[in-house]
Amino acid sequence: MPSACGSGPLSDAATIDTAAVAAPAARASLRKRDQRALTAYGLVAPAFTLMLLMLLGPLASVIALSFTDYQLGAPAFSWIGLANYQDMFADRVFWISLRNTLTYVVIVVPGAVTLGLAIALLIESGASLRGLYRTIYFLPVMATLIAMAVVWEFMLHPQFGLVNGLLRGAGLPAFSWLQDRSTALYALCAIGIWQAVGFNMVLFLAGLVSIPKQLYEAAEIDGAASAWARFRLVTWPMLAPVTTFVIVISGIRSFQVFDTVHILTKGGPSKSSEVLIHTMYTEGFEFFRSGYGAALTVVFLVFVLLLTLIKARLADRGVQTA
Amino acid sequence: MATIELSAIRKSFDGTEILRGVDLRIENGEFISLVGPSGCGKSTLLRVIAGLEPQSAGEVSIDGIAADGIRPSARNLAMVFQSYALYPHLSAFDNIAVPLRMRRLSAIERLPLVGALLPSRRRKERGIRDDVAKVAEQLEIAHLLGRKPAQLSGGQRQRIAVGRAIVRQPVAFLFDEPLSNLDAKLRVHMRAELAQLHRRLNATFVYVTHDQAEAMTMSSRIAVMIDGELVQVGTPTDIYDNPRDIRVAEFVGSPKINVLPGRIREGGRIEALGVALRLTSSAAPGACRIGVRPERIELGSGPFAGHVVHAENMGSEAFLHLGVNGSDVRLVARIDDPRRLPPIATPVSFGFAMDAVRAFNAEGKRIEVEIEHAERVRERAIV
Ligand SMILES: Nc1ncnc2c1ncn2[C@@H]1O[C@H](COP(=O)(O)OP(=O)(O)O)[C@@H](O)[C@H]1O
Ligand SMILES: [Mg+2]
Numbered sequence: 001m002p003s004a005c006g007s008g009p010l011s012d013a014a015t016i017d018t019a020a021v022a023a024p025a026a027r028a029s030l031r032k033r034d035q036r037a038l039t040a041y042g043l044v045a046p047a048f049t050l051m052l053l054m055l056l057g058p059l060a061s062v063i064a065l066s067f068t069d070y071q072l073g074a075p076a077f078s079w080i081g082l083a084n085y086q087d088m089f090a091d092r093v094f095w096i097s098l099r100n101t102l103t104y105v106v107i108v109v110p111g112a113v114t115l116g117l118a119i120a121l122l123i124e125s126g127a128s129l130r131g132l133y134r135t136i137y138f139l140p141v142m143a144t145l146i147a148m149a150v151v152w153e154f155m156l157h158p159q160f161g162l163v164n165g166l167l168r169g170a171g172l173p174a175f176s177w178l179q180d181r182s183t184a185l186y187a188l189c190a191i192g193i194w195q196a197v198g199f200n201m202v203l204f205l206a207g208l209v210s211i212p213k214q215l216y217e218a219a220e221i222d223g224a225a226s227a228w229a230r231f232r233l234v235t236w237p238m239l240a241p242v243t244t245f246v247i248v249i250s251g252i253r254s255f256q257v258f259d260t261v262h263i264l265t266k267g268g269p270s271k272s273s274e275v276l277i278h279t280m281y282t283e284g285f286e287f288f289r290s291g292y293g294a295a296l297t298v299v300f301l302v303f304v305l306l307l308t309l310i311k312a313r314l315a316d317r318g319v320q321t322a
Numbered sequence: 323m324a325t326i327e328l329s330a331i332r333k334s335f336d337g338t339e340i341l342r343g344v345d346l347r348i349e350n351g352e353f354i355s356l357v358g359p360s361g362c363g364k365s366t367l368l369r370v371i372a373g374l375e376p377q378s379a380g381e382v383s384i385d386g387i388a389a390d391g392i393r394p395s396a397r398n399l400a401m402v403f404q405s406y407a408l409y410p411h412l413s414a415f416d417n418i419a420v421p422l423r424m425r426r427l428s429a430i431e432r433l434p435l436v437g438a439l440l441p442s443r444r445r446k447e448r449g450i451r452d453d454v455a456k457v458a459e460q461l462e463i464a465h466l467l468g469r470k471p472a473q474l475s476g477g478q479r480q481r482i483a484v485g486r487a488i489v490r491q492p493v494a495f496l497f498d499e500p501l502s503n504l505d506a507k508l509r510v511h512m513r514a515e516l517a518q519l520h521r522r523l524n525a526t527f528v529y530v531t532h533d534q535a536e537a538m539t540m541s542s543r544i545a546v547m548i549d550g551e552l553v554q555v556g557t558p559t560d561i562y563d564n565p566r567d568i569r570v571a572e573f574v575g576s577p578k579i580n581v582l583p584g585r586i587r588e589g590g591r592i593e594a595l596g597v598a599l600r601l602t603s604s605a606a607p608g609a610c611r612i613g614v615r616p617e618r619i620e621l622g623s624g625p626f627a628g629h630v631v632h633a634e635n636m637g638s639e640a641f642l643h644l645g646v647n648g649s650d651v652r653l654v655a656r657i658d659d660p661r662r663l664p665p666i667a668t669p670v671s672f673g674f675a676m677d678a679v680r681a682f683n684a685e686g687k688r689i690e691v692e693i694e695h696a697e698r699v700r701e702r703a704i705v
Contacts, residue, residue, distance in 0.1 A: 223424030
């Protein structure tokens with residue numbers, strides 16, 4: 001019979017199997033097992049508590065809140081079931097902001113990813129101004145977005161903005177970019193791309209640096225004469241894990257777009273640039289309909305969860321091909 | 323197949339001269355090894371030939387045509403890298419097929435989705451598949467074609483890299499230490515295989531290695547490179563028996579050649595370790611160095627006295643390390659029969675035949691010596 005103080009999982013299993021035959025010895029070993037399990041739980045507890053407090057707790061409360069009519073500061077609330085969700089799906093503003101958010105994501109993600117990659121490739125190919133370029137393009141990431149939004153507001157100002165100044169200089173009509181229903185969302189998209197490009201570029205640069213130089217030499221020897229052929233043969237496949245990561249991060253970040261909207265357009269004019277998080281903010285913190293805001297948040301979280309799942313799937317595939 | 327001609331190749335990195343004027347003519351179909359200690363510039367020279375590194379001065383010509391303005395992909399050379407440089411995301415099959423796809427398919431045919439639909443692409447792919455299969459059969463790697471490089475052992479990766487090089491008909495093959503990442507046994511096996519491959523392809527091979535044994539066993543000619551200069555170029559026998567420079571003598575051969583301090587007396591007679599030899603030289607009197615290979619040291623009798631300090635039994639042969647009495651010179655002697663190994667600290671007397679002596683002057687250049695004629699009949703006798 002294995003000794004009761006066996007240390008591996010195998011010997012544990014063996015002791016349990018023989019428990020019926022040799023009860024006293026088995027009971028002693030079970031006590032030992034309990035003790036070990038207790039130690040394990042004890043060690044996990046702090047991290048688990050933190051996760052509960054910081055992550056799962058708020059998540060659970062948001063979901064719970066979305067089934068109530070709670071209003072910020074109100075002394076009481078009552079359960080109203082799916083009423084918030086019914087309201088939401090019946091609300092035209094919700095659908096507009098969902099469509100705008102998706103439009104924003106669909107424009108900003110490809111824009112920011114391809115531009116980020118293109119600039120990273122440019123910087124990587126020309127060594128001389130590398131340091132300067134890195135600073136210039138990383139600036140938007142480092143600087144507070146609010147400060148940058150103010151700068152953009154000035155740039156896009158109908159009368160004395162730089163963009164319109166350039167347009168006028170080129171003989172084109174000036175435009176109220178942020179004040180026009182047909183352009184406000186796209187102007188925000190442009191700012192979103194500009195804001196994400198630097199971050200993406202830095203990630204792509206890191207990915208490019210880690211590609212072994214010998215692969216390019218092998219490609220050259222193998223007859224990949226054009227830059228495009230080498231990109232297709234080496235760069236693009238070797239960069240695949242980084243690209244996946246950049247796409248997902250850009251996706252999640254664009255879903256969260258809020259600050260530029262809040263500062264520059266407040267979702268207007270007439271809801272033409274309303275986005276999910278901004279609607280949530282308005283409902284929750286301006287109209288104090290916390291329950292309704294929570295329901296919006298749940299919808300938002302579902303989208304983020306979807307993106308994360310896609311990323312996990314792609315990452316699994318990436319590991320297999322690497 | 324091609325001749326490659328290098329004239330006065332120089333290369334500097336950040337002001338440091340790595341190649342100092344290399345002249346070399348590589349004949350059509352020969353197997354030439356570029357051998358030398360690590361860091362002497364062998365890889366750099368190979369990369370200059372391939373066009374991966376532009377030379378600072380000098381000229382490379384392939385088949386009589388100046389290659390300097392021609393980019394690597396257009397030189398039609400094949401190269402096997404030390405790290406193999408296989409594409410990690412491609413299967414072994416696709417790795418080998420890359421050079422064919424790059425050359426046979428147009429840019430449109432290579433496009434991922436659109437290209438696959440073109441009938442011309444399908445036809446060419448069939449040809450590529452046949453060619454890869456042929457190479458796989460030659461190298462006995464047919465069963466590996468579906469695997470990614472990460473799923474292959476070092477030896478298998480090396481074969482895939484060789485397959486990628488031979489699948490097309492390049493004008494010459496460049497190898498940069500292709501065996502240095504393999505274990506000792508596989509390395510010896512692959513030496514024979516590469517030599518056979520050369521015989522079968524009958525193509526020009528330029529083979530870089532720091533391992534003199536590889537160079538000696540495989541090549542038709544060896545170019546010994548030291549500190550960015552080609553010190554001697556010749557057949558393996560010539561390089562071993564007739565080194566023009568003490569650095570060549572010391573680099574080639576394992577264990578290393580024994581070097582004894584010597585002197586050229588007034589009148590030309592040569593002495594080693596203070597003992598006069600039956601050798602004369604017309605070189606200027608002064609210090610010199612006497613080189614004798616381990617297998618030419620004769621134990622049991624002779625003018626030199628020493629004692630055994632260490633013995634290495636290799637099974638088929640043995641090496642005896644001797645300390646010379648009255649000096650701190652150590653030398654190595656080969657014994658054909660390890661059963662005759664004397665124990666440590668045994669006193670031994672030893673000598674060597676006069677025709678085993680390779681003498682070098684103070685600068686390390688070879689000096690011609692004459693064996694004294696009067697004693698010709700007793701040439702193998704000592705002193
Ligand atoms: N790209 C480079 N930049 C700077 N120095 C280099 C470069 N490539 C090689 N060297 C230097 O040149 C010398 C010779 O290198 P190499 O040709 O690789 O030697 P080996 O004979 O071992 O192949 C080394 O000292 C190395 O540091
Ligand atoms: Mg090297």
